[in-house]
Amino acid sequence: MLRDPLFVPKHTKGRPMPEGRFWEKEYSSARVWLAGGAVWMAIGTLAGLGSAIHLVAPDFFANIPWLEFGRIRQVHVNTVLFGFVVQMLIGCALYIMPRVLATKLFSEPLANLAALFFNAGVVLGDIGLMAGYTQGREYAEYIFPADVLLVIALVMVAVNMVMTLVRRNEQLLYVSSWYFAGAIVWTVFMYPLGNVMWHPATGAETGITDAIFLWFYGHNVFGLLVTPLAVGIAYYMFPRIAGAPLYSQALSIIGFWSLLLFYTHIGAHHLIQAPIPTWLKTVSIIDSFAMMLPVATVLVNQWYTARGRFGRFLTNPSAKLMLVGTIWYAIVCIQGPLQSLAVVQRVTHFNNWVVGHAHIAVLGFTGFIALGGMYYVLPYVTGRRVYSEKLINIQYWLILLGLLDFFIVLTIAGLIQGQDWLNGATVYRTVPQMKPYMTLRLAGGLMIITGAFVGVYNVLMTFRKGEPINP
Amino acid sequence: MSALWTKTRAFVGSPAAVIVAGSMLVLVAATFATVLWPVYTMKHKPSSLWRPNRTLEDEGRLRYIANGCTYCHSQYVRPQDWGIGAERIAESGDYHQQQPHLLGSERTGPDLSQEGGEHSDDWHLAHFINPRFTRPRSLMPRFAFEGDRNIKALVAYMQSLGGKNADARVAAQKRFHAEAIAAYRKGPDENIEWLHSRVPRSWRAMPTESPVTDASVARGEKVYQDYCIGCHGPVGDGEGPAARYLEPRPVNFTTLRRHLIDRKYIGGILYYQIMNGITGTAMPYFKKDLESAKIWDVSNYLERNFIGHTDDKYPDVGIPASYEGKEAGPVTDQPAPEPPSRSVAP
Numbered sequence: 001m002l003r004d005p006l007f008v009p010k011h012t013k014g015r016p017m018p019e020g021r022f023w024e025k026e027y028s029s030a031r032v033w034l035a036g037g038a039v040w041m042a043i044g045t046l047a048g049l050g051s052a053i054h055l056v057a058p059d060f061f062a063n064i065p066w067l068e069f070g071r072i073r074q075v076h077v078n079t080v081l082f083g084f085v086v087q088m089l090i091g092c093a094l095y096i097m098p099r100v101l102a103t104k105l106f107s108e109p110l111a112n113l114a115a116l117f118f119n120a121g122v123v124l125g126d127i128g129l130m131a132g133y134t135q136g137r138e139y140a141e142y143i144f145p146a147d148v149l150l151v152i153a154l155v156m157v158a159v160n161m162v163m164t165l166v167r168r169n170e171q172l173l174y175v176s177s178w179y180f181a182g183a184i185v186w187t188v189f190m191y192p193l194g195n196v197m198w199h200p201a202t203g204a205e206t207g208i209t210d211a212i213f214l215w216f217y218g219h220n221v222f223g224l225l226v227t228p229l230a231v232g233i234a235y236y237m238f239p240r241i242a243g244a245p246l247y248s249q250a251l252s253i254i255g256f257w258s259l260l261l262f263y264t265h266i267g268a269h270h271l272i273q274a275p276i277p278t279w280l281k282t283v284s285i286i287d288s289f290a291m292m293l294p295v296a297t298v299l300v301n302q303w304y305t306a307r308g309r310f311g312r313f314l315t316n317p318s319a320k321l322m323l324v325g326t327i328w329y330a331i332v333c334i335q336g337p338l339q340s341l342a343v344v345q346r347v348t349h350f351n352n353w354v355v356g357h358a359h360i361a362v363l364g365f366t367g368f369i370a371l372g373g374m375y376y377v378l379p380y381v382t383g384r385r386v387y388s389e390k391l392i393n394i395q396y397w398l399i400l401l402g403l404l405d406f407f408i409v410l411t412i413a414g415l416i417q418g419q420d421w422l423n424g425a426t427v428y429r430t431v432p433q434m435k436p437y438m439t440l441r442l443a444g445g446l447m448i449i450t451g452a453f454v455g456v457y458n459v460l461m462t463f464r465k466g467e468p469i470n471p
Numbered sequence: 472m473s474a475l476w477t478k479t480r481a482f483v484g485s486p487a488a489v490i491v492a493g494s495m496l497v498l499v500a501a502t503f504a505t506v507l508w509p510v511y512t513m514k515h516k517p518s519s520l521w522r523p524n525r526t527l528e529d530e531g532r533l534r535y536i537a538n539g540c541t542y543c544h545s546q547y548v549r550p551q552d553w554g555i556g557a558e559r560i561a562e563s564g565d566y567h568q569q570q571p572h573l574l575g576s577e578r579t580g581p582d583l584s585q586e587g588g589e590h591s592d593d594w595h596l597a598h599f600i601n602p603r604f605t606r607p608r609s610l611m612p613r614f615a616f617e618g619d620r621n622i623k624a625l626v627a628y629m630q631s632l633g634g635k636n637a638d639a640r641v642a643a644q645k646r647f648h649a650e651a652i653a654a655y656r657k658g659p660d661e662n663i664e665w666l667h668s669r670v671p672r673s674w675r676a677m678p679t680e681s682p683v684t685d686a687s688v689a690r691g692e693k694v695y696q697d698y699c700i701g702c703h704g705p706v707g708d709g710e711g712p713a714a715r716y717l718e719p720r721p722v723n724f725t726t727l728r729r730h731l732i733d734r735k736y737i738g739g740i741l742y743y744q745i746m747n748g749i750t751g752t753a754m755p756y757f758k759k760d761l762e763s764a765k766i767w768d769v770s771n772y773l774e775r776n777f778i779g780h781t782d783d784k785y786p787d788v789g790i791p792a793s794y795e796g797k798e799a800g801p802v803t804d805q806p807a808p809e810p811p812s813r814s815v816a817p
């Protein structure tokens with residue numbers, strides 16, 4: 001078994017924060033990315049609230065163009081995905097990456113500048129969406145200028161990650177650093193490709209080709225961006241929390257390469273019923289099942305690392321978030337391959353089942369890990385204890401219960417829709433049936449939103465009033 | 472700086488560089504295999520129904536994109552579908568030159584790939600102003616804020632969906648619209664005469680197949696409220712909220728009592744019109760939404776509540792459904808008839 005770098009940190013402990021302007025200070029960029037993520041979570045879930053209200057009371061925002069369902073839904077999805085999840089995960093990575101490499105981040109100012117570009121991209125993208133400027137392709141809706149801002153930000157982060165790798169003092173590359181560097185570098189390639197950025201006006205290719213481009217990207221934004229970031233954080237956190245070395249380095253290497261190999265082939269499972277080449281669908285379904293391998297390596301590795309020490313995960317709120325995040329990951333990735341099967345999609349495609357999957361994936365898996373990572377990392381990057389552990393616990397329960405509500409309610413709703421359509425009911429007939437479920441989803445959503453605001457308060461108060469840790 | 476240079480040189484041959492570069496290679500290979508290769512080998516020919524869009528249609532398409540319509544409406548029909556457009560399963564050539572594609576991933580609302588000609592222009596207008604005007608239980612947002620010009624473009628886009636197939640349906644709408652509007656302008660009774668003349672003879676003689684019971688009328692009322700009330704109005708006078716956008720206006724059911732046959736109003740006429748709609752007017756067909764029993768129920772509701780005459784008492788001509796026949800009347804408290812006495816010898 002390989003030596004675990006986490007327990008021989010060369011990183012000097014208790015070293016005073018270097019002087020300088022705030023964007024030059026050590027970990028200043030992690031602070032900015034984390035705080036940004038927390039704030040966008042609140043804004044993004046509010047946009048989700050707007051969408052959810054529409055589905056219960058369509059006249060609630062009647063004739064307010066910028067709150068119209070189709071627009072605010074895009075704001076919701078892009079904001080929680082990029083503003084919240086991606087941003088918070090990168091925030092954690094900016095702290096963890098130098099730690100596992102026993103060096104400093106290559107450039108704090110660069111990472112702070114990247115945050116500026118990234119957030120400007122989200123702001124511009126969102127305003128555009130509300131004003132009706134959209135490219136109309138799921139997860140690639142942001143208009144070209146916003147795409148450019150995001151890509152510039154990602155390039156800056158990528159440079160930072162790679163140069164941090166270059167400057168490392170720890171020769172052994174802990175697997176987290178693979179995932180972080182990989183995620184960002186891959187995304188720099190895949191984001192412009194999927195957003196068809198060589199066509200700035202439409203951001204699209206023509207014909208059915210466009211669907212293939214889109215869903216290659218639409219899947220990879222989860223598979224090659226948020227998943228590896230979240231997995232990288234889990235790989236760092238589990239051994240730390242458990243106080244035990246990682247169960248197996250070999251597994252982590254298998255997991256890394258197989259993730260990359262299989263995830264990149266499964267975009268077409270979003271198009272199983274659409275007129276694209278059959279062989280492409282077949283490949284996507286087979287590789288969807290193959291995905292169980294990388295997922296299993298991650299989960300086995302984390303849970304075996306924690307074996308016998310799960311108690312530690314229940315007393316520490318950020319560890320709880322982390323553990324539950326991996327449990328959601330397991331559920332998502334059992335559900336995922338099954339719903340890529342044509343027989344299953346006959347029922348589940350086009351309805352709320354998929355929306356349920358999307359929420360447990362993006363919020364349950366990556367969102368939980370982002371939050372857990374953030375609360376773990378905050379004291380190290382601010383030099384202060386988290387303002388209130390109790391508030392983390394409250395947030396945890398609000399989001400967990402709200403998300404369970406989403407999962408159960410949306411799955412049931414989806415099954416009803418799917419079975420009814422299969423039996424010949426028109427869509428119009430299933431619309432009124434959705435009312436109770438959409439109402440319950442609204443209730444669950446309110447819990448999640450409350451949780452998001454509790455989180456913002458807790459994070460901001462940590463910056464201002466958190467109890468300083470002895471220098 | 473020179474320290475960094477040394478480290479960079481060391482990095483180039485190191486496992487870290489292999490990971491970064493190697494993984495990029497894998498990604499590029501996968502992109503080739505699952506994006507470029509299928510795109511390269513696919514046929515990129517228009518399908519038999521494809522035609523280029525007109526300017527106004529393209530404008531409408533842009534509004535469709537701007538408002539995120541694609542998040543509730545898919546645009547491809549699958550083999551297992553029953554709803555709008557189930558006559559034609561999507562082919563890749565249907566999407567020729569479309570940029571971006573609008574396949575969609577959800578059906579909060581119905582699939583629209585074959586929407587063209589399914590409804591009349593005035594139906595669409597009322598529907599965009601407020602979807603609940605024409606479809607009372609709809610969840611769709613109102614689009615009055617788009618303004619006349621954009622709504623016009625949106626309607627043109629809707630009518631283009633389905634390409635040449637849509638054009639054929641739109642042509643049918645136009646043909647019957649001319650007839651319908653001429654009849655409508657002649658006056659209410661002439662209008663009804665024309666409407667009846669467009670119902671096949673056999674249906675004009677077809678008695679109500681489902682007795683006008685209280686239960687049937689109650690079910691019919693529910694159907695009426697979910698499907699009809701927006702145009703025909705709560706009292707059946709054709710003054711629902713959609714009516715002011717429609718030309719011809721919805722029929723006022725109370726005038727139908729002037730068109731009795733044999734002092735009865737023929738249920739078959741209602742059934743036929745509800746089932747098939749009045750193409751050319753805003754009256755859509757309902758045979759995909761409503762099963763047979765529901766159509767009879769709602770026509771019973773119309774007859775009892777708005778027309779005041781039914782043809783329920785026509786002599787039975789066929790074998791009734793088991794629960795509807797005279798013999799299968801409601802269970803009563805009457806004592807069972809005495810069994811024939813055995814004492815009477817045959």
Ligand code: HEM
Pocket residue numbers: 138222223226227269270288289291292295332333334335336337338339340341345348349350354357358359361362365366576
């Ligand atoms: C083994 C892993 C997974 C497999 C095989 C899988 C499979 C699928 C399939 C087949 C769909 C499309 C369902 C349909 O349209 O009918 C889907 C949708 C989705 N998946 Fe996954 N999934 C997996 C993991 C994940 C993960 C880890 C995430 C996020 C981090 C995720 C996020 C999503 C989202 C957001 C959608 C909705 C896409 C849309 O907007 O239509 N999935 N998944």
Ligand code: HEM
Pocket residue numbers: 041044045048049050051052055073076077080081084085354355358359362363367441442444445446448449542576577579
């Ligand atoms: C941070 C937490 C959240 C995340 C990461 C998240 C993520 C997502 C994603 C990825 C989708 C796209 C689903 C798909 O296309 O299949 C989506 C859709 C949606 N979400 Fe969320 N969401 C979150 C919280 C919420 C909350 C709190 C609400 C409600 C109050 C909400 C309501 C909705 C609605 C209504 C849709 C549209 C579904 C539809 O079109 O039918 N979400 N969300």
